[in-house]
Amino acid sequence: MDVLVINGPNLNTLGTREPEVYGTTTLADIEAGVVAQGSAAGLTVITFQSNHEGEIVDRLHAARDEGTRFVIINPGAFTHTSVAIRDAFAAVAIPFCEVHISNVHAREEFRKHSYLSDLAVGVLTGFGARGYAMAMDYVIDRLSKE
Numbered sequence: 001m002d003v004l005v006i007n008g009p010n011l012n013t014l015g016t017r018e019p020e021v022y023g024t025t026t027l028a029d030i031e032a033g034v035v036a037q038g039s040a041a042g043l044t045v046i047t048f049q050s051n052h053e054g055e056i057v058d059r060l061h062a063a064r065d066e067g068t069r070f071v072i073i074n075p076g077a078f079t080h081t082s083v084a085i086r087d088a089f090a091a092v093a094i095p096f097c098e099v100h101i102s103n104v105h106a107r108e109e110f111r112k113h114s115y116l117s118d119l120a121v122g123v124l125t126g127f128g129a130r131g132y133a134m135a136m137d138y139v140i141d142r143l144s145k146e
């Protein structure tokens with residue numbers, strides 16, 4: 001597998017509430033978009049969403065065993081809380097981009113800290129659902145050069 005796209009807690013309800021913060025695009029729209037974008041470039045793309053921290057850790061371990069080349073992740077609120085997901089990324093050593101729909105730096109103080117950002121290749125925050133497409137654009141370019 002080339003690219004794993006992970007979405008964390010509550011992102012399964014995207015498009016149903018707080019449209020002023022998160023827009024009206026659903027997670028199914030986002031997932032279909034990144035799969036189509038990656039497939040058009042000849043990449044295999046798998047999507048995964050979970051509301052459970054340990055399931056995300058388990059998925060990252062499986063990704064290593066599957067030979068995953070890159071992860072795009074919106075960790076949701078786990079961004080600001082999860083040493084376990086940080087440790088999983090450090091353990092599997094798969095390069096990743098961190099994506100946030102909203103600009104986490106323009107919101108509450110507690111959203112300004114991420115347990116993942118310093119391990120990430122890069123962070124996209126505040127570009128709405130388009131951030132996933134921007135991340136995939138980067139991944140397509142990067143993997144084409146490997």
Ligand code: CA2
Nearest residue numbers: 010011013014017018076077100101102
């Ligand atoms: O902006 C982002 O993408 C976030 O990762 C979203 C998380 C939040 O905890 C992060 O600080 C920033 C929350 C996701 C909540 O998902 C919702 C879905 C529909 C309606 C409201 C929230």
